[in-house]
Amino acid sequence: MATTKPTRVRAERIPSEANADDLLLDRLAWFMDANFRIPGTKIRFGADQLVGLIPGVGDVTGGAVQAALILMAIYYYKLPKSVIVRMVMNSVLDTTVGAVPVLGDLFDVAFKANMRNVRLLREANAKQRGATGTPFR
Template sequence: MDSNVKAPEELLKAQKWANMLDTAIKLPVIPFRIGLDSIIGLIPGAGDAAMLIAGFRIISLGKKMGMPSGLLKTMVRNSVMDFALGFIPFVGDIADFFYKSNSKNVQIMEKWWINNNKAAVDRATQEKLSAWQEQLTD
């Protein structure tokens, strides 16, 4: 058994992408993070459309991983909801700060991947724990 079980490249890319879009920038004074989605989404219409396309990159990575169509549909629904909220003047801009569809979609990807690889992850973790315990007793 390979004790170096790693998340697939697509999932790692999706995590980085979601971080950039949803939480890359820490706001001063208040404990809140925003990303490009919140900033670019302030541009009426075009900003929201650009962020919808950016969000679909995460969905395409999920499809490339082989995620089931039901989960992909949920991810599309999350992105479209974010897009639709952006069209409501002012309220949509505020919603962009709180509704993090890209992060939600990556969480769906992570849960799906871990559910499908739990046995391998558990085995690898146990092997590393055993090796660590052996080092302590030497």
């Protein structure tokens, strides 16, 4: 009987206390910013960068996903204004620089605004839980 070697994929560790909404945010950010890898390199990119190659349409689509993430942070997680401002600045920077042909696409691959914003959301949520023992919700 032939045995196959398991593939070596570095999986992201998801905390056991994570709920379905948190998992959705992680998966969305991963899909948008790091779902694909250039073979032979450590460079990862996502749907945001692929769609961003289409002039006009790509930047609007990526901006809409980022806006939805920020609205979720405001209304669902009730994050502090300082965190929301940082998330908005990440999205504005990504959308503005991303609109520049070629240079913007390279910037998008390196900056990964969705993953940055989800990290900000998680850190703020964890800080609030630590202070009160309960999540924002």
